[in-house]
Amino acid sequence: MDKDLNKQVAKTYIANAQAKLRKMAEGAPPPTTELRVETRRKLTLGEIIMCQLVFKDSIDYSKVWVKLGIIIGDLTGNAITPFGDIMLPTSDYAENPDFSKSEPRLKYWFIHEMTHVWQYQLGMQNFKFAVKNFCRGGYTSTSSSPDNVSGEDLEVYVTDLAGRDIYKSFNQFNMEQQGRIIEFYFDAVFLKSEAPSRPHHRLSLNLLPHVLRILDPFIKNPHDKSLLALR
Incomplete structure (x- = not known):
């Protein structure tokens, strides 16, 4: 868990222990308290409206969960969306109760992940693809990428839309590349007024x-x- 969640949990345990000790000193049965930490939530109305700008009604938004991906998310620092739900690292889950109100980079990141929800709901086996590409090193090896502001990217994300990939159709891009292309579209078209000098936004406009x-x-x-x- 992140530090804030740890503090919250620790304070609750201490308060419970103190209450039990007081009751025991008074000869009364100690109270019991059920500790609940939220680990998933539905999409907010703002998130649904934001997604509809891109995906319209092609996603059943009522089926989508945003989850706390404690193990994989915290180990990798990345979101994963294998079975139609978005699993986030602890800090991203705790700090973003509504991605429609988050900063621009988190908004287009969220739209990228919702692309995987769209793929899954239309019938794609996202998990199978991810495992295959992980075994090939697609999520661990980097290559030069004209379409990344840093000049390089993990191999599974690499595109060259103005060069090598200029004649490709959408279905010729892999699962992650599709997410990246929709991410560019969302940033260029719908985030024009949000810090327009951002490198990612300028790149999105160029592409x-x-x-x-x-x-x-x-x-x-x-x-x-x-x-x-x-593929």
Whole structure:
């Protein structure tokens, strides 16, 4: 857990112990308290409205959970969305009760993860893809990437939309690349007024003509299962 959650839990335990000791000193049965720490939540109305800008009604938002991914999330520092729910590291879960009110980088990150929800609900086996690419080193090895502000990225995310990938259709990109392309689209089109000098936003604007060409079928019909990644 993060420090704030640890402090909260510790204070609760101490208060319970003190109450029990007082009751024992008075000869009364010690009280019992059930400690509950929230580990999942539904999407907020603001998050649903934000997602509808991109995915429209192609996602059943009522089925989506945002979860505390204590083990994997905290070990990797990343979100994972294997079975239609978003699992977050402890700090990201605790600090973002509503991603529609978060800073821009967290908003487009959330939209990236919701792309995996969209893929899963349309029938893609996200977990199978992730395991296969993890075994190949896609999530651990880096390569140069023209479409990343740092100039490099984990191999599974690498794209070159203005170069090598200029003629690809959306379903020719892998699961993570699809998330990255939709992330660019969301930042360029819907976050124009939120810190527009951000490097990621400037990159998204530069790539927007290529992104719009690739996403044209998706924008017209996000229900189309033929848009899902083929690999």
